[in-house]
Amino acid sequence: MPEPRDLSYLRILLGREEEELEELRQLTAQYHTVEVPKRRGGFRTIAIPPDDLKAFQRDVLKFLLRDFRIDGAVHGAVRGRNTKTHAAEHEYAQAAYILDFANAFGHVTRPMVEKVWRRCLFDGDEVSYLTDIVMCNGSLPQGAPTSNAIWNLVCEDLDTVLGRFAADHWLVYTRYVDELVFSHPRHLSQELRRAIRCTVRDAGFVLNPRKSRYCHVRNGALPITGISVSDGRLRLAKRRRERLRAFLHRAARDSTISRERVEGRLGEVRLVYGELPPRLRRPYEQFLETRSASAL
Structure with a gap:
């Protein structure tokens, strides 16, 4: 023993x-x-x-x-x-x-x-x-x-x-x-x-x-x-997807929401789907565009 x-x-x-x-x-x-x-x-x-x-x-x-x-x-x-x-x-x-x-x-x-x-x-x-x-x-x-x-x-x-x-x-x-x-x-x-x-x-x-x-x-x-x-x-779940979509739209307008926080919220989406579904992809792209523009 x-x-x-x-x-x-x-x-x-x-x-x-x-x-x-x-x-x-x-x-x-x-x-x-x-x-x-x-x-x-x-x-x-x-x-x-x-x-x-x-x-x-x-x-x-x-x-x-x-x-x-x-x-x-x-x-x-x-x-x-x-x-x-x-x-x-x-x-x-x-x-x-x-x-x-x-x-x-x-x-x-x-x-x-x-x-x-x-x-x-x-x-x-x-x-x-x-x-x-x-x-x-x-x-x-x-x-x-x-x-x-x-x-x-x-x-x-x-x-x-x-x-x-x-x-x-x-x-x-x-x-x-x-x-x-x-x-x-x-x-x-x-x-x-x-x-x-x-x-x-x-x-x-x-x-x-x-x-x-x-x-x-x-x-x-x-x-x-x-x-x-x-x-x-x-x-x-549909409700969860809609909450994420609303969060992405808010993140595009709110500079205090970091990209790390956004990527963290999207981690499970990618885990389940492999990639972002179209209804989330577009607001995510808009978020990236606003961050790129603000960095110029």
């Missing part, structure tokens, strides 16, 4: 002295919060770590968390997987049951995170230290680089249980961060949907009942992480 990793291992791997490690732990009291608008109205509070702590968290992510094998059903915050690969798993489904966790990161407890570090072969004080480094006020902060990876590892047992449940009922199961999707070639009965909810709750997770929805293609394409899925085709 491998020996537990101690503080010396941590210092060498992350290139930090013991005093510096303790100084970084003190920085966990210096998070600041920002209010970010939600797509459907309201605001989300995000806790942002100070720069030195965030840089250290990136090292923790790179050297301690990235090498874990993540379940094939998981598509969020996994290298080589994304919203498109997530939606593509359901491209020929006729029905989908889509659920969201309630305040996913906020319900992660200290014992859950400590279990992750023990999987990394740490023990005792090292487990306590690393847990302090990645948590804020007793939960996972959305603004920390480590949080998505920690969340995926916290959900490992749940993903295994739900994957087996799906296989037993001829379902396809995937998860993208806090969104769970179960699809079927025909339909999912109310009894089956109830069993899914009970399985998630029995594993200790809390669902948001307002965001749970059952969709069938007879009522339109299946909406999976912002992508419309129907008859083997993937498209961005």
